[in-house]
Amino acid sequence: MNTPEDLRYSEDHEWIRTEDGGRVRVGITDYAQDALGDVVFVELPTVGNTVEPGGPMSEVESTKSVSDVYAPVAGVVVEVNNELVDTPEKINEDPYGEGWLCVLELAENANLDGLLDAAAYRTLTEG
Numbered sequence: 658m659n660t661p662e663d664l665r666y667s668e669d670h671e672w673i674r675t676e677d678g679g680r681v682r683v684g685i686t687d688y689a690q691d692a693l694g695d696v697v698f699v700e701l702p703t704v705g706n707t708v709e710p711g712g713p714m715s716e717v718e719s720t721k722s723v724s725d726v727y728a729p730v731a732g733v734v735v736e737v738n739n740e741l742v743d744t745p746e747k748i749n750e751d752p753y754g755e756g757w758l759c760v761l762e763l764a765e766n767a768n769l770d771g772l773l774d775a776a777a778y779r780t781l782t783e784g
Contacts (some may be wrong), residue, residue, distance in 0.1 A: 659687040661753055665769060666778035667729035669711070672753065673772065676760070680735065684757040685717065685726060685748060688782045693719040696748045700747060701737040702759050708732060710771070715758060717748065729772060732761035 664672045667728060671691035673681040684734045690696065700719040708714050708728035715726045747754035773781065 658691065658779075659753070660775045660779050660782075662775045663728065664753070665729075665772035665774065666742045666781075667772055668781060669727040669729070670782075671726060671728050671767070671779070672755075673761075675769075679727055679763045681730065681735050681762050682757050683714075683729060686782075687752050689724075690749050690756070692753045693717060693724060696745045699741040699745045699748065699758070701736045701739070701741065704722050704734050704737060706734045707764075708734065708761065710768075711737075712733055716742060726758060728761070730761065730767045731764035732757060732767055733764070735762045736760035754769070768783040 664674055666672050673683050673687050675681055679719045695720050696717055700716040702715045709731050710741045711732050714728040717724050738757050
């Protein structure tokens with residue numbers, strides 16, 4: 658499984674990439690997309706929604722099942738990847754690139770310290 662070193666991970670198999678201006682880009686991990694199988698539909702979060710860590714943020718439907726995507730940190734949804742509406746398979750093809758789900762503006766109380774680094778996430782998924 659691909660687990661980029663520059664990302665942080667949740668135990669629910671979401672990743673975040675820190676961006677400028679107190680924002681993070683969010684998606685599901687390579688491990689998660691592999692477990693789901695072929696993604697056929699994505700319900701994106703709503704721009705303007707406030708999310709809390711561990712709370713449901715969106716849904717990903719595959720040929721195997723429907724899975725909730727949980728917010729890895731507290732924040733407000735400021736952007737979504739609308740390309741996934743027509744091409745949800747981008748999550749399978751490029752989970753850390755074109756398959757991202759949304760951008761969150763971090764809440765003041767957002768705690769990134771509770772997230773896993775790449776080594777800890779590999780331990781979680783390989784153990």
